[in-house]
Amino acid sequence: MTSRPPLHCLRCARAADGFAGCRTCAAEGIGVNTMPPLADLAGVDLAAYPGGPWGLPAALPVSGPPVTLGEGNTPCVRLRTDRDQSGSAEGELWLKYEGANPTGSHKDRAMAVGVAAAVAAGADTVVAASSGNAGAAAAAYAARAGLRCVVFTNERVPAGLRAQIDALGAERRVHPGATGARNAAMAQAVEERHWYPLTSYSSPSPGGNPYANEGYKSVAYELARDFAGRWPDAVVVPTSRADLLAGIGRGFRELAAAGLIAHEPRLVAAEPSAAAPFTAALRRPDRAEQERTRVAAQPTVAFSLGEERPCWQGLDALWRTAGAAVALDDEAITVEGRRLAAEGLVLEPSSAVGSAVARDLARTPGSLVVAIGTATGLKGLVG
Numbered sequence: 001m002t003s004r005p006p007l008h009c010l011r012c013a014r015a016a017d018g019f020a021g022c023r024t025c026a027a028e029g030i031g032v033n034t035m036p037p038l039a040d041l042a043g044v045d046l047a048a049y050p051g052g053p054w055g056l057p058a059a060l061p062v063s064g065p066p067v068t069l070g071e072g073n074t075p076c077v078r079l080r081t082d083r084d085q086s087g088s089a090e091g092e093l094w095l096k097y098e099g100a101n102p103t104g105s106h107k108d109r110a111m112a113v114g115v116a117a118a119v120a121a122g123a124d125t126v127v128a129a130s131s132g133n134a135g136a137a138a139a140a141y142a143a144r145a146g147l148r149c150v151v152f153t154n155e156r157v158p159a160g161l162r163a164q165i166d167a168l169g170a171e172r173r174v175h176p177g178a179t180g181a182r183n184a185a186m187a188q189a190v191e192e193r194h195w196y197p198l199t200s201y202s203s204p205s206p207g208g209n210p211y212a213n214e215g216y217k218s219v220a221y222e223l224a225r226d227f228a229g230r231w232p233d234a235v236v237v238p239t240s241r242a243d244l245l246a247g248i249g250r251g252f253r254e255l256a257a258a259g260l261i262a263h264e265p266r267l268v269a270a271e272p273s274a275a276a277p278f279t280a281a282l283r284r285p286d287r288a289e290q291e292r293t294r295v296a297a298q299p300t301v302a303f304s305l306g307e308e309r310p311c312w313q314g315l316d317a318l319w320r321t322a323g324a325a326v327a328l329d330d331e332a333i334t335v336e337g338r339r340l341a342a343e344g345l346v347l348e349p350s351s352a353v354g355s356a357v358a359r360d361l362a363r364t365p366g367s368l369v370v371a372i373g374t375a376t377g378l379k380g381l382v383g
Contacts, residue, residue: 021206091367099376114212216247242314275306
């Protein structure tokens with residue numbers, strides 16, 4: 001086994017251990033992730049960066065050989081936009097299509113790093129609580145590394161995702177009802193059996209495995225490389241527990257600290273209005289109220305999104321970039337999915353919420369907005 005980089009709480013800066021978040025902040029009712037130090041990217045040549053989490057291995061908190069299926073280097077596709085009523089052109093709208101990753105979602109970036117960290121820690125079993133894509137990615141990378149994988153799910157996981165998890169050899173354990181049941185089962189497995197956790201399982205949720213989440217920084221690195229000639233005004237991220245949002249934000253912070261980008265772009269969290277804690281939080285006047293926000297989450301077509309509380313790591317990423325959160329109803333998300341399909345892109349509804357929010361932001365002439373298209377929608381077509 002190898003030593004792991006130290007973790008610290010993002011909110012109170014206390015040193016921490018384990019994967020359940022900061023216990024001090026949790027006692028206040030606030031879920032805060034604990035993270036390793038930011039990487040030093042001084043001297044990096046972005047033009048030579050090959051992409052993906054392992055394209056800059058020194059930026060990751062993992063020693064030992066990589067676990068990889070060729071994740072990363074996903075394409076940026078320019079989307080069509082309308083013209084406003086005066087006939088003048090709108091800004092540019094781009095989609096970074098994470099559905100091109102090996103298992104069809106952005107989760108591959110995190111699971112590649114998380115499973116490598118599990119191997120380095122000497123684990124023989126990894127575990128994830130998932131509504132689908134994280135479980136499929138965990139199963140794939142565990143298989144690649146020769147580890148046992150157990151995925152805690154509920155009965156609402158679409159048939160295509162269930163089939164993918166099963167085909168990849170993971171043990172799928174179904175806990176009916178709300179996500180709390182599956183998370184509680186996973187927490188018990190982590191505590192009693194010492195299985196290595198790849199996703200969030202504690203309450204209030206702080207977010208996922210902090211070492212795995214460092215894989216998401218590579219999205220920021222790739223955007224900095226690919227948009228070097230013209231920098232985005234905003235990057236829109238579909239958000240639930242904000243692992244992806246926070247990871248992209250950390251990547252941009254590292255790039256800015258090394259002088260590789262002039263400034264960090266504004267981050268925007270995109271949520272379904274049926275479960276939009278970040279949108280509700282940012283409507284409140286001060287941060288103390290924002291971090292204690294709670295909403296009543298309802299079912300939504302964007303089934304993999306939706307929390308009752310805003311994870312603090314996401315608020316932090318939005319605060320640092322003067323960001324925003326925008327919520328859309330199911331009808332708007334469904335319409336956006338059809339519009340993407342008309343351009344040849346099938347995205348799951350949880351991804352379409354991001355491009356729908358970005359589409360509205362790109363109405364400003366001269367703007368450049370990038371949406372993160374988190375996952376393919378092809379899995380949902382299998383039933």
